[in-house]
Amino acid sequence: MKHSIFKGISICCILFLSSCAKNYYVPFQSSSNGTGSVKIKPSKSIKGAAVTMDGNMVWDKKRRIKSVTITNVPQGTHNVNVTSASWYYKEAINHKETVSVNNGDNKALLVSVPPYSTGYWIYMSVIVLVCLTPSIIVL
Numbered sequence: 001m002k003h004s005i006f007k008g009i010s011i012c013c014i015l016f017l018s019s020c021a022k023n024y025y026v027p028f029q030s031s032s033n034g035t036g037s038v039k040i041k042p043s044k045s046i047k048g049a050a051v052t053m054d055g056n057m058v059w060d061k062k063r064r065i066k067s068v069t070i071t072n073v074p075q076g077t078h079n080v081n082v083t084s085a086s087w088y089y090k091e092a093i094n095h096k097e098t099v100s101v102n103n104g105d106n107k108a109l110l111v112s113v114p115p116y117s118t119g120y121w122i123y124m125s126v127i128v129l130v131c132l133t134p135s136i137i138v139l
Helices: 001-016 119-136
Strands: 022-027 035-042 049-055 058-060 066-075 076-084 093-101 106-111
Touching: 035 076, 035 093, 058 066, 058 119, 066 119, 076 119, 093 106
Parallel strands: 022 066, 035 106
Antiparallel strands: 035 066, 049 058, 049 076, 076 093
């Protein structure tokens, strides 16, 4: 009985601590006349990303993102900057790109994400060990 309780707690702990990345949609402006969209797609999910377009903050949340789609982007040339200084990665992310949007366009910006840092792997190992230790002791 104790073994199954600890096993259940361990599984819940691991699931709780692993966050899921999502696709987010944010409008650049309220008007949708003569606009397009820009989808920012990282090579793997990013934690703690900030996205600016033409110097305006579009996204700045601590959530893990799979992609961010900026809707209602007016026609023209726009400067997009994606940054993340999370300790999760070996290097900070600082991706700058200029994108030209026409009416009805759906542009995609691919962002290269560096590998995870040594600190990240140590942190994850400690969490897994802490979560699994009660079930190992019971055995």
